Amino acid sequence: MEPVRYDDRQKIVRLSTEIVTARRKRNWRKYIYCGLLLFPLVALIFGFFVIPMLYILYLSFIETKGETNAFYSIGNYVHFFTDSYYLHSLWLTIKISLYTVVVSLLLGYPVALTMAKCSPRVRGLLTLLVASPLLISVVVRNFGWYLLLLPNGTVHQLLISLGITTSPPKLLFSEIGVVIGLSNAYLPFMILSIATSLYNIDPSLEKAAAILGAGPLRSFWSVTLPLSLPGIVSGVVLVFSMSMSAYVTPALMGGANVPMLPVVAYDQIINLLRWTYGSAISYILLGITLIMVTIFTRMMEKGRYREVFR
């Protein structure tokens, strides 16, 4: 091979810088294309979500006295945390959301487990079945429950004729009714997120547990359950935050008896026209949900099974 001459070397340097700049130019063009493609959605989100959210945040710091007097203060927030009605409503919202999480977890886990164990064909069918409630509008679904849960309705008559109880508890316009409605609505999310994490477990781990002497129960408790924690956590977070912010179901199934925070906020804004106070309630709800979800996920990821989340 001939040695490279000096001017050849210069040529090579020039060429390679040209290539680099060309590549950079092409990259710029790519960014511009991507920007153009994303622009409509970004504009939409910014205009109809970010700005209103910021505006609501701004409103929540305005206190009104009488007809004309308005000034900046944190009075709305102080009012919320000093009035027992609103504190009770907050507690009720958290309580019902937790019940919903527990109910959908207990009902959902076995279904997810079945989906993970069955053949691919049955799994496809089950996935369709599990997701099918999502195809029906929330309002329609709630009216269905409404008819079933009416005083002296189908469920009541069933309970009485089966001899389980003679004076069945109030279902509609009660906490039970709201929990039933919410669990029904959010169960698919719980099932699908648990199932996804179960699919990801290497089947030979259960075999390893079995050959080491673990029966089905022990194997489930020590291997399957801990390894499905990521799915449980994401299911819990999803269902909890959706329950915290649910409006239609509490309004229809709970009515005035179950004043969950979203219903209260709606009432303040639409019926009582207290926009600023309603805004503050919305932000309190958002903040509490975020804090609870963060604490929960941190706890799980720092706990005994943190290795599972990597």
Add this chain to the structure above:
Amino acid sequence: MQTVVNDVEIRGVYKQIGKNVILNGIDLQVKQGELLTLLGPSGCGKTSTLNVIAGFLDIDKGEVFIKGKKVTHIPPYKRGLGMVFQTYSLFPHMTVYENLDFGLSLRKVPKEERKKRIEQALDLVKMVGLENRYPRQLSGGQRQRVAIARALVVQPMLLLLDEPLSNLDAKLRYELRAEIKRLQKEVGVTTIFVTHDQEEALSLSDRIVVMNKGIIEQVGTPTEIYEHPCTEFVFQFIGKSNQLEGKVKTVDGRMVCIELEEGVQVLVESKNMMGPERSYSIGDEVKLYIRPEKLTIQEQESEPEIFYYNKYNASIVQMNYLGSAWEIELLLFGKRVQVLQAFVKSDWKIGAEVTVGWNPSDMMIVKK
């Protein structure tokens, strides 16, 4: 009368999934303390056989005995075996120590003894000091060592290994192979090892079981399998082979004479017959097999070095240097034949005329 107690005995195991016959009448005995290898191509039923012994696969027909006890319908967690899987299968949410402790705690071993046994097991696989690591923090080889320790720490009646080395790189595989052999002899546990790597099987095993399409082709020691294969499949699956074809010319008690073409004859020892049919008559069409390292190249016209019954002229077509040996391709009777030579002479070049010779005892014969 039974003098040797078999640790494992499988009789007439048959398994069908859908229309697929996976195991078609498997009979197998594993002696106490031996390392038995199941060897065969992909999909031949090695893992299935292991799963039958472990209890993960229900069988349609047949019986399985472990230490003389019938276990055909006993679930895996009551069989008291140890198993190492291809994908390591360490519990990702447990440390190395906890992984080893899992089986011991299920056996209700007292805490102090557990600690001692875990230390011993880790010492055995040279993993002391890594007790508190999680599997994610270990290399592939280290994971496999832990998996072996986890299987051994419970002092299983039987150790089952399903291609434990196939996910490792070549050098590590070689090292761990030697280590498994050492461990097995040290612990003395009866072991069944599954592999599709013939070199691994030959170097590791006391006995090899060659499987093909759900049946056992041959059971024997590594030398028996390599030098005296019973069937064409075994010959071709293990090692490299050259194939020739011809017709039987004469048969006597010790030798068969085969005519390859007009005027060209080779001698084969009649004990080297393979396949189900072993009586030959004149005119039968046969296939002949010989391994590259059994052929020897001699220079033409040189002083006779070793005397061979079969000795022919050939020309060199290609020469490949393999480091430890030369792989030389010859044109013999118009066919390409591979020869493995430890050394070459300077005038052996492509196109050179040489003489190639071999012994009748090194050639295998099978009916077409």
